[in-house]
Amino acid sequence: MALTFHLDGTHKAARAGRMVVRGITVPTPMFMPVGTNGTVKALLPEELEELGYNLILGNTYHLHLRPGDQLVHKLGGLHRFMNWKGLILTDSGGFQVFSLAKLNKITEEGAKFQSHLDGSSHLLTPELAIGIQENLGSDIMMVLDECLPIPSPREQVAASVDLTTRWAERCLKARTSKANLFAIVQGADYSELRERSAKDLSSLGFDGYAIGGLSVGESKDILSEVCHLTTPLLPEDKPRYLMGVGEPEDLLEAIGAGIDLFDCVLPTRNARNGGLFTRDGQISIKQAKYKEDGGPIDAECGCSVCAHYSRAYLRHLYLSNEILASRLNSYHNLFFFRDLMALCREAILQGRYDSFKFDFLERYLAGSEV
Numbered sequence: 001m002a003l004t005f006h007l008d009g010t011h012k013a014a015r016a017g018r019m020v021v022r023g024i025t026v027p028t029p030m031f032m033p034v035g036t037n038g039t040v041k042a043l044l045p046e047e048l049e050e051l052g053y054n055l056i057l058g059n060t061y062h063l064h065l066r067p068g069d070q071l072v073h074k075l076g077g078l079h080r081f082m083n084w085k086g087l088i089l090t091d092s093g094g095f096q097v098f099s100l101a102k103l104n105k106i107t108e109e110g111a112k113f114q115s116h117l118d119g120s121s122h123l124l125t126p127e128l129a130i131g132i133q134e135n136l137g138s139d140i141m142m143v144l145d146e147c148l149p150i151p152s153p154r155e156q157v158a159a160s161v162d163l164t165t166r167w168a169e170r171c172l173k174a175r176t177s178k179a180n181l182f183a184i185v186q187g188a189d190y191s192e193l194r195e196r197s198a199k200d201l202s203s204l205g206f207d208g209y210a211i212g213g214l215s216v217g218e219s220k221d222i223l224s225e226v227c228h229l230t231t232p233l234l235p236e237d238k239p240r241y242l243m244g245v246g247e248p249e250d251l252l253e254a255i256g257a258g259i260d261l262f263d264c265v266l267p268t269r270n271a272r273n274g275g276l277f278t279r280d281g282q283i284s285i286k287q288a289k290y291k292e293d294g295g296p297i298d299a300e301c302g303c304s305v306c307a308h309y310s311r312a313y314l315r316h317l318y319l320s321n322e323i324l325a326s327r328l329n330s331y332h333n334l335f336f337f338r339d340l341m342a343l344c345r346e347a348i349l350q351g352r353y354d355s356f357k358f359d360f361l362e363r364y365l366a367g368s369e370v
């Protein structure tokens with residue numbers, strides 16, 4: 001199960017690598033589709049494979065509450081339960097406890113919360129977060145961390161960074177399987193606290209490192225700054241994962257700062273709301289101007305939706321609340337994100353990432369409707 005990470009090339013801070021787990025090779029930079037409830041919404045696992053994905057994210061919080069990680073374990077683990085042959089990275093459940101559940105209290109022991117489903121009380125400890133992820137049969141587990149909003153007072157963030165490090169240590173000790181474990185660098189927008197977090201966690205020796213606590217409504221400048229200051233402090237031979245960030249312009253910025261992995265609900269959630277990604281920006285398919293548009297979503301896209309279906313048809317499906325709208329839109333959007341990662345990787349290997357990023361964004365940002 002041990003993860004290996006090999007750098008194929010760099011351009012300034014940007015990296016093109018290969019992460020190998022269980023004999024499965026993930027070329028980086030890579031975007032992970034999010035499978036919240038044991039499904040990447042609207043798509044078959046076979047379709048994700050067809051799109052070129054072999055790594056997805058599973059949500060510990062959701063699967064623990066429903067159907068229960070012990071049930072999933074009993075039925076052979078999450079891969080078998082959902083018929084997914086690729087790799088699964090699971091989050092620790094912490095982010096959902098902070099964002100979705102009614103959070104009662106954070107103590108040294110863990111996070112007390114009430115389920116958003118039935119109001120039942122739970123205590124998520126670092127040990128339980130690992131136990132759940134091991135029951136799910138995760139390939140890459142995440143430590144339990146505390147996630148604070150930006151801005152938060154410095155004193156509070158400092159205490160939280162230290163708590164996150166102590167929890168990370170407990171997660172390492174709690175691991176009984178050979179699953180990989182990634183730590184999460186916190187510290188909000190305080191550079192010295194991000195530094196402290198990155199150094200303390202690196203010294204403990206994890207299989208990879210994530211940057212957490214972003215995508216909480218901070219400015220794009222903060223996102224960029226935190227990435228640029230954190231990546232040089234992390235081990236070069238381990239993957240770096242920016243959690244929950246998915247806007248194409250943020251992905252390109254973070255790749256330029258040396259990030260390798262991403263996850264976000266953006267491509268699939270926006271697809272279900274009629275938001276489609278194109279080289280000329282994100283478009284909203286419900287607009288009247290697409291009523292008689294017989295062209296594809298994106299004339300340069302190589303996906304089968306763009307090969308066979310018109311904007312007018314997709315608009316019609318969306319306005320008619322047809323299930324197929326979500327399926328086709330999600331398929332195209334995930335193709336776009338997979339393609340974008342491949343283009344970035346190629347540009348890094350050819351030493352022209354800066355100009356690729358500039359050209360891509362100039363066109364993408366000029367055309368965005370959403």
Ligand SMILES: [Zn+2]
Pocket residue numbers: 297298301302303304305306307332335
């Ligand atoms: Zn397409």
